[in-house]
Amino acid sequence: MRNKFKILAYLFIGIIMYNCSEDDRGKIINIDSPTDVDAQFTIAQDNSGEVTITPTATSANSFIIGFGDGSGSSERITSGEQIVHVYDEGSYDVTIIAFNTNGESAEVTKTLEVSFLPPENLQVTITQDEENVTVEASADNATSYIVDFGDGSETVTFGNDETLEHEYTEEGTYTITVTANSGAQETAVYTEDVTIEIEEEDPNTDISIPLTFEGDPESYVFTEFEGAPTTVINNPDTNGNSSAQVAQTERVQGAANYAGAFIILDENPDLINNNQLTMKVWSPAAGIPVTLRFENPSNNQNGVEATVNTTVANQWETLTFNYSGVTAGQDITKMVIFFNLGTDGQGNIYYFDDIEYGEGDGGEDPGTGGSFTTIDFEGAPTSYAFTEFAGQPTQVVANPQMSGINTSAQVAESIKVAGAGNYAGAFLILDQEPDLTAATFNIKVWSPAAGIPIIFKFEDVNNPANGIENTQTTTVVNQWETLTFNLSGDISTGDYKKMIIYFNAGNTGQGNTYYFDDIEMQ
Template identity: 30%
Template structure:
């Protein structure tokens, strides 16, 4: 009988798929295995040991439950359904298996404790969610308990939220305020154990993560007003106030673990004023970008203000409790008749008026680049600026690294421009130089990197490194997602090609967004006052 149930489910699913049109046919082999498999297990408080399973998961056609108490036949449950089982007192390991229409499965084991003792040693934590306003997370655990109910105390809401013992139950209130939260911990016993607390539900009023990191751009393709990625227009006043203090409006520079951002409080209207006599011509730019975070504003109105003919606004909606990235076409201002060749102020207006606060970061104008620093790189472009950053001098500062005229136009490399990395006397064994790319490396073009190298000696180790510049930083401030491969020079004072096979490094993944190239000449050897030259960094298979 159990096999018939399973086969019937597959037939029904197959019939559903067969009703699709020819153009809508689904390749079942491409369907992934189910994810997030679990089950809410509840027990009746009547000393019978009756446990109800409510299986949960994503991408599931049918659940199979093995009770773990020696029962031979499993239960088959459709999504959204439940099944009951009578246990004797004890602790069991149930198996919840989610299946897809193509037969793929995912299994999750779950402990089921059936005790006719009432829960003991109940421990409850109640916390406001750090990311979502008015959301409260409750976690309760007790000896002998199987699950618990939470009554969050909001008027008109009588049904509890249930969770397995030791797991989290969450609830989002309509309004912030003070509520009485009651937790009822339950076992198979008739008697339950309760905990009650008067709790203040709050609004999240500041970001807990940084705004998205802007992409690498050429200096000619961006005019930055505020942010740490690009060079900002000097002397800007970020709180001219314009008489808004009377509205209760104010300003601060918020510091989130070293990442600074503008914070306009009770925003009526505030803004940015360039230094006296300073204007910027943004007619050659295509967009104004800003990243905005708010807990309580619905919209932000942004105006560019021209010395010639006043100001024009553009309104954008905001999503609460997360960063909203805004890109406004410059044409949205010029189409209203605004002259954008002499912008000297930007103005921000909140909706509702003086009713909430915003955090703003990465204010800049930009345009689509005419050319990008991306692999392959030959340093011959007359429009790109190859900004190599050297590091590892004897004082841990920068070592010289720059694009120069090819000092040895012979052999395999007769190009005009190359990059020179010096390793002065006393430089660290790990001295080198890095170059930010304007786009991530596309590994469909190959996972090997070839570099033309000119070394003053045979046997010098050349370390090639590429990293994801936006990945979390280690204790020294270096990105933690990277790949390193070494090569060795075989000739001196002449050009040769060294190949770095990235797949030989265990940390390599083609899915990572590597966007920085780093070269370490004569790696693991201290500086002796020599220079190394590199050119034609390109991919191959």
């Protein structure tokens, strides 16, 4: 009875702690209630009946153990600690009560079998699927099983009615040893050999559009012809392209005027629904023609191509390639790239990276950005993957205010929920970094009130301390207007693809709804 009062006292203290817990700003800290409450029983192998109980749970920092043998409960122990208790042989319902720092609790009752008899009738099932194996075991009187997979990895302990999984990393024949334990010193042992053969991955695994050239460089197997060796290397110029790796093509001295390189994609590019591709290119000179072609691997006469000239020298730029004439079912998995097609090789080196779908007739996927032209939110609403923070959920909806200067079918909606932080906002990660050296953006905005401050910002995806922003204020009520945000200025080197918008910046949320559309870069 005294132990029951002890548990109730802990619970009462926990409730007080929960109700009084506040952060530095006076807000209650929300901590998840404990879940996945469990315990591991380790029975000494000397017939002493000594059992080590290790409680576990998610979101718990302390435990109380009810031993289930009439001796009461333990003192409260912290997460990671163990309790040692001596049992007579028998079956016991052990109660594990888990607490979080707010005093909330969850409990589970687990049966403990204490037997001094040795394991008998050990049955082990080992199932193999290439380099993966699963182990199941059962035995009379057994309380746990220890598995040695024979590959030098640590032994693993598991219980009755559990399945153990293991993955081998090297080929070979391994002896799996399963040892069954009970409360007795004597054990039962089972062994079985497994032979592991690991199939080598195709070096072209997952070579498809979008193509970023990250990962193992040897995975990108380009075949060059007539003097244009092409490989994936570390990016030699991260100014304007922060990718770690890029593709390099060298037009060797004297190479044929049609020298190029190709790679076989795992799947056809979708140039029917997305007939525009963008590619980052670095060239030692402006005016160099770059041809990106997709053709049938067996018939190079069956394909489509587009050519775009470079416009800058010794720096990264994004080129846009437009395609037409692709038919459904057409096999054009051979991607060929030519630099300076029609001119003999001069020993120049070119780089290219991030071959991605652009806007095209099939519609841009603005949820992942695309090259920045105008974001009009007319694609699939789920494509626009806005992430809100501090209470400004944002999504694309059918235009509820189709009037005046905006009769678009779809717009973006932001709700600054009641009580939202004064810094609440939402952001969208673009595929391409806009040129912010002299950037001005027009945005159509609908607000329920005039005088609402709106911040439009671009931020470095890797360093939120770096960014550039501008604030404009609404001037009309319940109607569309165009606000102009001037974001030109000096900014630190970075990857400014994080586009953020804040409504009623500096003020806590009042539950108002705002709409915006047609983000256009001037």
